[in-house]
Amino acid sequence: MSERQARRTIILVPYLWLAVFFLVPFAIVAKMSLSQVATAIPPYVPVFGLDDGPAGWLAKARELSLDNYGVIASDRLYIDAFLTSIRIAATGTLILLVIGYPMAHAMARAPENWRPLLVMAVILPFWTSFLIRVYAWIGILKPEGLLNELLLGLGLIGAPLQIANTETAVLIGVVYSYLPFMVLPLYASLERMDRTLLEAAADLGCPPWKAFWRITVPLSLPGIVAGCFLCFIPITGEVVIPDLLGGSDTLMIGKTLWTEFFSNRDWPVASAVAVLLLVLLVGPIVLYQRQQARQLEAAR
Amino acid sequence: MSDTPKTTAALGAVRSAFAPWNDPAAKPLVVFDGVTKRYGAETAVNDLSLAVYEREFFALLGPSGCGKSTLMRMLAGFETPTAGRVVLAGEDLAGVPPHLRPTNMMFQSYALFPHMTVEKNIAFGLQMEGVAKAEIHDRVAAALKLVKLEALASRKPHQLSGGQRQRVALARALIKRPKVLLLDEPLGALDRKLREETQFELVALQERLGLTFIIVTHDQDEAMSMATRIAVMDKGRIAQVGTPPVIYEAPATRYVADFIGDINIVEGKVAAIDGRRVTISTALGDMALPEAADSIAIGQEVAVAWRPEKTRIVRADEPVAGGQTMIEGAVHDIGYLGDWTTYVVEVAGQRLRAAVANASRLVERPISWDERVRLCVAPESLLLLTR
Numbered sequence: 108m109s110e111r112q113a114r115r116t117i118i119l120v121p122y123l124w125l126a127v128f129f130l131v132p133f134a135i136v137a138k139m140s141l142s143q144v145a146t147a148i149p150p151y152v153p154v155f156g157l158d159d160g161p162a163g164w165l166a167k168a169r170e171l172s173l174d175n176y177g178v179i180a181s182d183r184l185y186i187d188a189f190l191t192s193i194r195i196a197a198t199g200t201l202i203l204l205v206i207g208y209p210m211a212h213a214m215a216r217a218p219e220n221w222r223p224l225l226v227m228a229v230i231l232p233f234w235t236s237f238l239i240r241v242y243a244w245i246g247i248l249k250p251e252g253l254l255n256e257l258l259l260g261l262g263l264i265g266a267p268l269q270i271a272n273t274e275t276a277v278l279i280g281v282v283y284s285y286l287p288f289m290v291l292p293l294y295a296s297l298e299r300m301d302r303t304l305l306e307a308a309a310d311l312g313c314p315p316w317k318a319f320w321r322i323t324v325p326l327s328l329p330g331i332v333a334g335c336f337l338c339f340i341p342i343t344g345e346v347v348i349p350d351l352l353g354g355s356d357t358l359m360i361g362k363t364l365w366t367e368f369f370s371n372r373d374w375p376v377a378s379a380v381a382v383l384l385l386v387l388l389v390g391p392i393v394l395y396q397r398q399q400a401r402q403l404e405a406a407r
Numbered sequence: 408m409s410d411t412p413k414t415t416a417a418l419g420a421v422r423s424a425f426a427p428w429n430d431p432a433a434k435p436l437v438v439f440d441g442v443t444k445r446y447g448a449e450t451a452v453n454d455l456s457l458a459v460y461e462r463e464f465f466a467l468l469g470p471s472g473c474g475k476s477t478l479m480r481m482l483a484g485f486e487t488p489t490a491g492r493v494v495l496a497g498e499d500l501a502g503v504p505p506h507l508r509p510t511n512m513m514f515q516s517y518a519l520f521p522h523m524t525v526e527k528n529i530a531f532g533l534q535m536e537g538v539a540k541a542e543i544h545d546r547v548a549a550a551l552k553l554v555k556l557e558a559l560a561s562r563k564p565h566q567l568s569g570g571q572r573q574r575v576a577l578a579r580a581l582i583k584r585p586k587v588l589l590l591d592e593p594l595g596a597l598d599r600k601l602r603e604e605t606q607f608e609l610v611a612l613q614e615r616l617g618l619t620f621i622i623v624t625h626d627q628d629e630a631m632s633m634a635t636r637i638a639v640m641d642k643g644r645i646a647q648v649g650t651p652p653v654i655y656e657a658p659a660t661r662y663v664a665d666f667i668g669d670i671n672i673v674e675g676k677v678a679a680i681d682g683r684r685v686t687i688s689t690a691l692g693d694m695a696l697p698e699a700a701d702s703i704a705i706g707q708e709v710a711v712a713w714r715p716e717k718t719r720i721v722r723a724d725e726p727v728a729g730g731q732t733m734i735e736g737a738v739h740d741i742g743y744l745g746d747w748t749t750y751v752v753e754v755a756g757q758r759l760r761a762a763v764a765n766a767s768r769l770v771e772r773p774i775s776w777d778e779r780v781r782l783c784v785a786p787e788s789l790l791l792l793t794r
Contacts, residue, residue, distance in 0.1 A: 301516070301518065303514055303516055303518040304518050304520060304521075306483075306485055306505070306512075306514070306518065307512075307514055307518035307519075307520070308506075308520075308531070309484075309485075309504070309505040309506045310483060310505055310506070310508075310510075310511055310512045310580075311506075311511065311531050311532035311535055311579070311583065312506050312507075312532055312535035312536055312583070313506055313531070313535045314504075314506050315506075317535070322520060325522045326521070326522055
């Protein structure tokens with residue numbers, strides 16, 4: 108095998124991986140989204156078979172339609188679910204940024220020998236199952252939960268607050284769960300910043316608060332962008348948190364998808380929702396990748 | 408400092424045109440008054456006092472860790488003295504934050520803002536001052552012209568060479584017309600040729616703008632060629648302050664003598680004082696030199712020192728005139744440097760250096776390895792070091 112062939116083979120492996128585990132499943136889902144629901148196994152028609160022959164395939168291909176997308180577009184339920192998802196993801200990301208930035212800033216300014224410990228503390232929750240941690244929030248937020256008992260005990264409230272099964276609970280869960288994804292990229296970009304730049308700014312007559320906005324924030328922009336995308340994208344499709352903390356009131360698109368698949372057994376509509384969700388997120392993902400590539404170039 | 412008054416005065420005359428430090432009526436611009444800086448148990452600057460006058464090009468010279476950078480950072484406001492006062496133009500700077508001090512600094516790493524263009528970097532200080540836009544534009548244009556960077560105004564720092572970055576940093580620090588410009592190892596990152604060019608440019612610029620420069624450096628050539636005065640620092644204290652000729656020709660201590668340039672140092676004892684003539688007995692024989700006798704006593708342990716280039720080297724069998732110190736030894740090593748040749752001569756277990764300018768093209772070396780030679784030093788070239 109020549110060196111060129113060897114190189115090609117090496118490049119081929121990840122592409123093959125992506126093709127088998129991403130492209131093919133996506134094609135199946137996309138095809139499913141064009142099918143019709145049926146009481147059968149699998150629960151949709153048409154099903155292409157190997158022994159149909161070209162004429163059979165053509166006839167079955169004619170049965171495919173965009174009807175499911177029409178259903179989604181005409182039903183407020185789906186549109187609302189999409190909008191709620193985007194709203195919760197946007198609000199959650201903003202709260203994460205506001206909480207995460209001071210945290211990352213303090214970590215980056217901490218004495219050097221403390222920093223590994225602080226990073227460790229941010230990652231520590233990952234040692235426990237995500238599901239268990241979200242369940243724990245039910246115990247904290249429910250009417251007779253820890254939070255309400257504490258507030259009642261302190262005499263701050265007269266009656267238990269209804270937090271569980273509201274959008275607020277979802278936001279609390281989202282902010283709690285995704286905080287490391289915001290803090291770590293911010294920390295990485297803030298820690299790398301040369302601190303003599305702030306001395307130079309001060310030396311040129313810039314008070315500290317102004318130096319924060321003129322020097323620190325612009326230089327941590329790559330971290331801000333990375334953190335926001337890393338939070339916004341998965342929060343939009345989040346299933347577990349709205350399911351456990353949001354109750355029936357908070358309808359997010361991930362949960363809708365789950366319901367369509369497993370409760371309604373309407374695989375074609377569920378697939379259409381999945382395709383739309385992907386299309387919705389491709390925009391931010393492409394933006395994120397572009398920004399990462401630009402940053403790599405600038406670092407060179 | 409207690410170098411001999413006679414020599415100091417004579418050497419001072421070399422640059423007598425500008426010497427406010429000799430004028431009792433002159434008021435210093437910067438005063439360090441008994442300044443101490445401690446980090447935990449470590450003392451970076453130890454009870455140091457120093458005065459710098461307006462329009463001086465003052466060099467703080469010393470090895471790394473001698474406290475020179477700490478001293479400068481205390482003037483800029485990045486460090487707070489543990490004890491003592493830092494005074495600028497009559498105002499005690501205690502409690503004045505860096506952004507309100509009328510000093511500007513050129514950082515060793517240049518510390519250019521990577522997200523701003525050259526133009527924006529230079530304009531930053533004026534924007535902070537709230538200068539009108541039109542004036543900022545004019546002054547930035549003038550500053551760019553001053554450092555010959557007009558063509559690169561819209562570049563980002565990472566698109567510049569080291570020398571260009573250095574000039575941006577200089578323009579950025581100069582544009583606010585600071586009372587004192589602080590330069591922290593300003594030429595350290597440049598290659599030798601560019602460094603030498605820039606040295607002359609900096610001096611020309613300082614004289615033209617009439618500003619006060621304080622430079623921190625560990626490079627003695629840099630300090631010698633640029634500074635009006637040099638403070639040689641050692642372990643948080645000042646070993647000697649003086650003009651470059653005084654520092655070189657009349658070092659106050661063994662440390663200064665050894666730090667600046669090459670020197671031969673021979674330990675000995677005062678054997679005789681005869682009027683103005685002092686005889687020191689050393690392991691290499693008696694050495695006589697003219698010295699004011701009031702600061703020394705017979706039997707005192709002192710050192711005699713002289714510079715390699717003030718040494719004449721002849722073959723041992725060659726006749727020489729009397730009245731000078733003569734030391735006989737064998738050539739241990741010869742270093743040919745192009746412009747100079749350095750001879751290392753071994754005498755009684757000690758190695759002495761003699762430097763000879765190669766005034767004509769070397770066809771045949773007059774002195775060779777292992778040859779017996781005599782080193783001749785005139786009495787007035789010998790230095791007496793008591794500390």
